[in-house]
Amino acid sequence: MTHSLRTYLKAIVVSVLLLAAPLWAVSASAQQSTPDAAPAAPQAPTVIRTVQVQGNQRVEANTVASYLLFGRGDPYSEERIDMSVKTLYATGLFADVEIDPRDGNVLISVVENPIINRVILEGNKSLKSDKITDEIEAEPRAIFTRSKVQEDVQRIIELYRQSGRFAANVVPKVVQQPQNRIDLIFEITEGPVTxxxxxxxxxxxxxxxxxxxxxxxxxxxxxxxxxxxxxxxxxxxxxxxxxxxxxxxxxxxxxxxxxxxxxxxxxxxxxxxxxxxxxxEGEEYRWGDIKVKTELESLDQDLLRRLVPIREGELYRASDVESAIDTLTFAAGTSGFAFVDIQPEIKRNRDTKTVDLVFNMVEGPRVYIERIDIIGNTTTLDYVIRREMELVEGDAFNRILLDRSRNRVRALRFFEEVEITETQGTSADRAIVEVNVTEQPTGEVSFSAGFSSADQFLVDLSITQRNLRGRGQLMRFVIRASSNRREIDLRFTEPRFLGRNLAAGIELFDVTIDFLDEAGFRQSRTGGQISLGFPLTENTSLTARYSLRTEGVDVPGLNCAAILADPVAGAQNNLCLQEGDRLSSIGGFTFGWDRRNDPITPTRGFDVRFSQDFAGIGGDVQYLRSDVQANFYRGLLKNVVASGKLYGGYIEGWGGDPVNVNDRFFKGSFDFRGYENAGIGPRVLQTNELTGEVRRGQALGGNAYGLAALEVSFPLFVPSLLGSVFAEAGTVGLLDDQFKFETVDGNLRTETIDDLSIRAMLGASVFWESPFGPIRFDFTKPLKQYEYDERTSFQFTTRTRF
Structure with missing residues (x-):
């Protein structure tokens, strides 16, 4: 084809295209206006050249831009513009947002939400402002949004409904302040109590x-x-x-x-x-066939069945199932199966009105502790808590040991709350254990003053830190004074002596006890003691101690020089024979056995303490003293707990030494409620044979005592009140023979009464956590008493710190 021909054809094509252009434009317009027309070819996107922000006062322009889903150089997109508007609204910072594209020069106009200057509550009388403000989100310096205010209105109304005021109404109002700030006012109409x-x-x-x-x-x-x-x-x-x-x-x-x-x-x-x-209600059911099935060879099915606390024919109780699962889990754990899954299978027989129960025990998947996290301990060091844990990282997960660990941490009494939870670790067979604690004050500098019917006035100045430097150490300094007792005591205890599970303690003391009104003497004790305690098993412990002290007996009401010069009078006034100072060198131990379910507020279980002290490792005094204390607890109903106690003691001199008056047992007051201090036990009596008049003389104490009590405590109708009823019985006696005598002077017979007579008492107590401090009231009624006892039907104790 020649060049001229090609030029001619090109001219024809260009002419046709120029003539067809208007027709294409009309056709495209028609396609846009016709719904069924085919879509037009996409146009080239507009590029965003600039982004500007206006209307912002507190929020920086860069901050606004950071929420956008586009930026300079990005293609323009309606979807991104729309999502950016929604994102800016979602921040809660803005009351209004507009985005104007302007051919690539995007202008963002914002109206910022105001800042809350004050939150004011008006009209609330039955609910304190603090209770309301703790529930709502509005607070000073927070951002105001209408949606959040409406949510707060509903929260306030719900609070009033919970308190019985269903007619409560809340109207929010806004008072504009300078600098885009507002005062938010909630006008509350409480309405009547419903x-x-x-x-x-x-x-x-x-x-x-x-x-x-x-x-x-x-x-x-x-x-x-x-x-x-x-x-x-x-x-x-x-x-x-x-x-x-x-x-x-x-x-x-x-x-x-x-x-x-x-x-x-x-x-x-x-x-x-x-x-x-x-x-x-349905029909009444009883337990039918009870079985335990397991494929674990080391577990005896028959033995496990006997451990289940459910018997055939007994009344059906749903709570028995959980109790049985706990029992079986514990039994499997003691046999080495920490991962046991117990699935109860319950079948109701409507014809026979029985419920058959099968416990299917299978070995669950093994889970190991990946990490133990301690949370919430702001003062106590981590290792103080970790050393109470019976599990460490890498151990097999064991719920029983975790429960024991929680009790051990709570027993420290450093924390108000202790919760142990577990979450899955980095894999299915790993668990992360979280120990959440809430610290409570463990240090105390206090001055206490009060009055009781037992001690009359009392003053107590103490400096105590039970968690010294967060290391669990105990430091205590006490100065205490009352009408019959003066005491100075300094004590320090290291619970992990030499890094081992040994509790080492040292104590220095100076004590004076006044028994002048009760027994005619004053006792003093000055010295020190060292102790070392350690656990024997999970529930038992042993504490060994040694004490060296000077003990004195003072008899200011008698002319002992003249009395001792008369051999007859000296025998009758045996206090003078014991007047003076003696050095006591005493070694002893205490064995403890604690099976309570909770170390602070037990509802079942028991704890037993057996102590012995041997005096005579040098010194001037020789005796063996034994004490036993046992407490039992049983929850009857919710917050209703029955407790029993058995206390007893015996002291006996050796090497020909009698038991001196300052080493005997003097019981009464709060040891045996309903009696004065040293109100029961051996006593000197003077009887006028002519008139029959009996006059109480000195209380002599006893070499032995026994006390049994049963008490049921329960809450009263006020949260700060706790009540209890109790029954007590006990005795004190068994003096050495050389301290017993009987003389007759004319019509006046003087004798020592020591017959181990049993006293019995019924009573009730009220405990009140008053704003002034704890107060306890005891009311008693004797079932069996003697005319020479020192009784009291009512006594109370209070103490206030300031």
Missing amino acids: GVKRINFIGNNEYSDRKLRGEVVTEESIWYKFFSSNDNYDPGRLEFDREQLRKFYTDRGFADFRVVSAVAELTPDQEDFYITFTLD
Whole structure:
């Protein structure tokens, strides 16, 4: 093809294209206006050249730009613009956001949310401001948003509903301040208290309404229950009541029990609620066939079955299943199976009204402790807590040992709360154990003053640190004075002496005890003691000690020189024979056995302490003294605990030495409630044979004593009050023969009474954690007493720190 021909054809093509261009434009326009038209070819995106921010006052422009999903040089996108607006709103910093593209020069206009200057509550009388502000999110210097304020309004209304005020209304108001700040005001109209007029039960045939009302937490509003906080309608409490009813019935044989409905209806005057529980009690069941199945060869199925605390034919109790699982888990753990999975299989036989139960025991997957984290210890060093743990990193996970570890940490008494939780580690067979503690004050500088019917006035100045430098060491300095006791005591204990599990202690003391009114003498004791304690097993411990002290007996009411010059009078006034100072060198030990379920507030278990002191390792005094104390605990109901105690002691001189008066047992006051200090036991009596008049003389103490008591403690209707009832019986006696005598001078017979007579007492106590300090009141009634006893029907003790 020639050059001229090619030029001619090119000119024709260009002419056709120029003529067709208007037609293409019309066609494209028609396609855009017609829904079914094919989409146009995409245009080249517009590039964002600049980004500017305006309207911001506190928030930097760079901060605003950091929330954008585009920047300079990015292609323009409607989707990114829209998402950027939503992102800026989501920060809560802005009340209004606009983004104007402007052909690539993007302008971002913002209106910042104001800052809260003050939060003001108006109209709240029944709820303290602190309780409300702790629940809401609004606070000074926080950012104001309308959505958060509405959430706070609902929280305040919910607080009032929980306190029984369902008519409460909250209106938020805003007062503008300079510099884009506001005062946020919540105007509160509390409304009347909405009580519970009546609690009704429908469908209860086995138990009366009155019985069931005692099982639920919600109470009916009665005029004399002015301390109660449960006599209002609370939806959350109502759900809890449903669960309480379920537990009550299922623990009494009703395996099919269910709460069909729980309805609260306002009375016509809208001041109270009627609460109605509709129940389906079902039939009463008893336990049927009980089995334990396991493929673990080292576990004896028959033995495990005997350990299960459920017997065939007994009334069905749902809580028995959990108790049995705990028992079987513990039994497997003691046999070396720390990873046992127990799955109960329950089958109800509706025809026979029995429940068959099978415990399937299989070995669970082995899990090892990857890490132990200590959280919340701001003062106590980590190793003080870790040394109480019975597990370390790398050990096999064991729930029983973790529970024991928690009790050991709580027993330190350094922490208000101790919780041990576990989470999965870096793999399925690894666990991370978290020990969460809440520190409580362990140091104390206090001056206490008070009065008691036993000690009269008392003053106590003490400096105590139970966790010295966060290392668990104890340092204590005490100066104590009362009407019959003066004491100075300095003590230091290192719980991990030489880095071992040895508790070493040293003590220096100077004590004077006044028994002038009770026994006619004054006792003094000055010296020191060293001790060393260590555990024998998990639940037993042994503490050895040595004490060297000077002990004195002073008899200021007698002319001992003249009395001792008369051999007859000297025999009768044996106190003068014991007057003076003696050096006592004493070695001893204490064996402890503690099986309580909780070291602070036990509800089951026991603890036993047996002590012996041997005097005569040098010195002037020779005796062997033995003491035993046993306490038992048993939870009866929630917060109701029965406790019993058995105390006893015996001291006997050796090498021909009698037991001096300052080494004998003097019991009474709070050792045996209902009696004065040294109020029971051997005593000198003077009897006028002519008139029959009996006059009490000196209390002599005894070489032996025994005391048994049973007490049940329970909460009273005020949270700060705790009550108890108790019964006690005991005796003191067994003097050495040389301290017993009987003389007759005319009609006046003087004799020593020492017959180990049993005293018995019933009583009640009230404990009050008052704003002025703890107060305890004891009321007693004797069942068996003697005319020469020093009794008191009422006594109290209080102490206030300031």
